Amino acid sequence: MIKLHSKGNQPLSVVQHQKPFIAKVTTNCELPFGLRAKHALMMPVADCIPDGFGLVLLGHDEPCQTPVNTLRLAPELRYIKDHDVIKFYPDIAKIDVLFRKEANTNSFLVTERCNSFCLMCSQPPKDIDDHYLVDDMLAALPLIHPDTHEIGITGGETTLVGDDFIRLIQAAKNHLPNTALHILSNGRNFKNLDLAVQVSKVKHPDVMIGIPLYADYSQLHDFIVQADDAFDDTIRGILNLKRCKVPVEIRVVIHQQNYHRLSRLAEFLVRNLLFVDHVALMGLELMGFAKSNLDGLWIDPYSYKNELKEAVETLTRHHIRTSIYNTPLCLIDESIRQYSVCSISDWKNDYLDICEGCSMKNSKCGGFFSSNLRKVSDHLHVI
Numbered sequence: 001m002i003k004l005h006s007k008g009n010q011p012l013s014v015v016q017h018q019k020p021f022i023a024k025v026t027t028n029c030e031l032p033f034g035l036r037a038k039h040a041l042m043m044p045v046a047d048c049i050p051d052g053f054g055l056v057l058l059g060h061d062e063p064c065q066t067p068v069n070t071l072r073l074a075p076e077l078r079y080i081k082d083h084d085v086i087k088f089y090p091d092i093a094k095i096d097v098l099f100r101k102e103a104n105t106n107s108f109l110v111t112e113r114c115n116s117f118c119l120m121c122s123q124p125p126k127d128i129d130d131h132y133l134v135d136d137m138l139a140a141l142p143l144i145h146p147d148t149h150e151i152g153i154t155g156g157e158t159t160l161v162g163d164d165f166i167r168l169i170q171a172a173k174n175h176l177p178n179t180a181l182h183i184l185s186n187g188r189n190f191k192n193l194d195l196a197v198q199v200s201k202v203k204h205p206d207v208m209i210g211i212p213l214y215a216d217y218s219q220l221h222d223f224i225v226q227a228d229d230a231f232d233d234t235i236r237g238i239l240n241l242k243r244c245k246v247p248v249e250i251r252v253v254i255h256q257q258n259y260h261r262l263s264r265l266a267e268f269l270v271r272n273l274l275f276v277d278h279v280a281l282m283g284l285e286l287m288g289f290a291k292s293n294l295d296g297l298w299i300d301p302y303s304y305k306n307e308l309k310e311a312v313e314t315l316t317r318h319h320i321r322t323s324i325y326n327t328p329l330c331l332i333d334e335s336i337r338q339y340s341v342c343s344i345s346d347w348k349n350d351y352l353d354i355c356e357g358c359s360m361k362n363s364k365c366g367g368f369f370s371s372n373l374r375k376v377s378d379h380l381h382v383i
């Protein structure tokens, strides 16, 4: 999720006790008065600050008049630009960045609760009341630029927000009819056909539900997600969604526990779920539980190069659209490199010194998660 935040902003004039609010960033001081309350006016130079804006963001340290809700952005937030959407907490002068127009991906975290407990979860579940996250997304959607290519909904387990799950899809369709919607879910709640029917009834023109499947048999998948019957629930969920013609992507995070079954999993998919719309074979992100369970999960992607090749060949031979995510290009067999996608969100993407001078850097190779830089392959090489 894009939720970079900073408490280091310097309040110049803030209305105390006002509730947090969501605003769209603008540099247009001529905005009609009636629209100003939902906008954060960003001014590099504080010449003459117009009235009526919900928030004024200043970038320079010069003296100025100070209308309400005026603050100087903390240095690490000075990348904020026109059309971004932020949440502002007046009492503590904190800003969360909810949407960045120039980001390569924008996802909304709608709950931290989950009914699984995956060994490598990058966002460890919390059993808390976080309904405000749904409200934040509903408030942000009308402010997002209509040309946005795609937005994501992520968790936790996104279906645990109950009826709001459908409300969010409906609101995304209403406010952003030309924007693809990518939803992450473990798929288990779709074993209830009614939920799949409700999703299909929204008739979102471009929705995809990304569902993880970590093995070709239940014991291994259930072990990885630390939940009994999860494999059966997920398979039923996928079948229900496809029965309702809802597009489904299968997401396979590859690690020490399942790499040896990768080609069997590909065979399972072509035999049983040939109708899925996309399969993403993904490298491990060393965040959350993946860090705590590092010894049992980490494997050099070079070590499963052959398994990955075999899986991609099986899937593509059967015309399943297939992508490789989160894996340095030089560790992928040359024959399947065309399936590699630069998938890492720009705010957590990095390269190593060795990448300097590589022709693939910032083009066909997506590099590394910033969190993975301390644990890298011994087989990296420039191309």
Ligand code: SF4
Residues within 6 Å of the ligand: 328, 329, 330, 331, 351, 352, 354, 355, 358, 359, 360, 361, 362, 365, 366, 367, 380, 381, 382, 383
């Ligand atoms: S050396 Fe090149 S291909 Fe390998 S990780 Fe770095 S940029 Fe990617």
